[in-house]
Amino acid sequence: MKSEILYPGAFPMVRVELAEGEHIKAESGAMVACSPTIDIESKMEGGFLGALSRKFLTGEKFFFQTLRASRGAGEVLLAPTVPGEVVVLDLDGVNEYMVQKDGFLAGAEGVVIDSQMQSMSRGLLGGEGFFILKMSGKGMLALNSFGAIHKIELKPGQEYIVDNSHLVAWSTTTSYNIEKATSGWVASFTSGEGFVCRFRGPGLVYIQSRNPGSFGAWVRQFIPVSQ
Template identity: 40%
Template structure:
């Protein structure tokens, strides 16, 4: 099977070693370098319908790159669009992962990205994919990225975790999650005021058993600040 390795500490590469006839798929434009034995082509993976849903759901490209070791074994280097770390996850029949907007980097060909309906709260608010979200199923390696450094949290029963909406990268699909405002000890109005005055927007409360990948940087805030600086 393809060997996935994260190489480098600051804005790392995803290094993938492929043996002959093995292949992976990755986000369009992710390939930085590949050896001569490998071939790359654009592919509308899963057909027109799935490609359209993927584009609507997760800010991913309509076409993805497929890299295959056609002539011999070979290595390739991939890189996410935004600066930040890469996390390699294991997908299997007992562990699917839900992906936030723009977090997908690459996966083995035995992993499939499926679309499913989001919760009402996730549909209306934040960067969790809108009404349709993407889920990685199957079996194999999945690489995701986030803006800044990444950290993997283990959620256990009775120990709910609250995460700022803009810092969630991917999470175990079996986790229950709700989107709302940070707790402030008061009612709805108090929570709304606290959300504005504290600078914290919406949060996601995860419960159950599973993992959540979070990133250190807020992409939405960074883009807003960058736009403000450019216009001033």
């Protein structure tokens, strides 16, 4: 399986080459085009209950699509819904990543997707909800973001502060606390940041350069109010 990002930037597409018999799973609706040798199947990853919990708990889609090169080698073109960069990670079996609910684009068959419960404070204040996706296993994992993706590399003990709505994915060797953006409650909200995550290394944190929630609020002001 080989993957390549076409048109890097705001409107990228991922091309995945599959050998005969190989398959990948992708977010439902992610497929743009594919070779005629590819079969598209719909699958509830993790069984019915797993899919159900993913749907209701993380807000992710109930079905993932499986693209299988069942009749010979072929290629698949995948794209996310929102404009923004795509990053391809190679999971090695030990590195695990937590991914915010809209961040998953596609994964190789060896990638295991779980929805995992967060702690109360992270769930309430982290802006990711109580359940997020945990990616483990081995193989290619494509994540997408809103805006550009920026990688923060943290050495052991190194700290970094991230606005919670800009998070895309972070490795499970990191840890983070939710805190107010400034020392005062009022200033925390008037500064426009509210809560932030204080990450502590070692590990990687992927962030997106735009905040989907803020963008939505910005667009809303131009939408005429219907009676």
